[in-house]
Amino acid sequence: MKTIFFNNLVGTNKLSFTNTNKTVEHLREVGVIPEGAATLVVDFPPDSDVEMRAALAHVDKLVFDDPLNPTAVVFDMELVDLWWKEVYRAARAQKLLELDSLQVRAMAKGLTSLVAQMEADKQLLRDIPVRIDHSNDASFQSTLNKNPEELFVDYDEKYRPVLL
Numbered sequence: 001m002k003t004i005f006f007n008n009l010v011g012t013n014k015l016s017f018t019n020t021n022k023t024v025e026h027l028r029e030v031g032v033i034p035e036g037a038a039t040l041v042v043d044f045p046p047d048s049d050v051e052m053r054a055a056l057a058h059v060d061k062l063v064f065d066d067p068l069n070p071t072a073v074v075f076d077m078e079l080v081d082l083w084w085k086e087v088y089r090a091a092r093a094q095k096l097l098e099l100d101s102l103q104v105r106a107m108a109k110g111l112t113s114l115v116a117q118m119e120a121d122k123q124l125l126r127d128i129p130v131r132i133d134h135s136n137d138a139s140f141q142s143t144l145n146k147n148p149e150e151l152f153v154d155y156d157e158k159y160r161p162v163l164l
Contacts, residue, residue, distance in 0.1 A: 081134040
């Protein structure tokens, strides 16, 4: 089975794909691939690397290397960057709620320096979309190495000894 990428809206860089044993010509005849669409046939082996699997999962972030005569699909890293920023925003929302709750407890105990420290943690979370930029990364896989540590902190555990 092969994967056929094609620009679904002819004249744009928006790609679609289909996994099939059919030919490009047959798929054009039956209307799956629009007339005039650029196509690229790729044979992804079953043990594909991360980049190839990511390509199939994130086809909305792919473009052809050459829109008229494609030889490869590549990630539009600006779109990848925007997608990661949304992931980070969703994840940090939970962390901010966690810190808000801890701040209320610290304020109730009159621990103003702890409240300030928590506010600094919140600012680090707010700065993630500005601080981390994937638009110049070389590959999708390289973006996986830029995990904002603040999203993995257990703030309840961090502040538990002081708030007990």
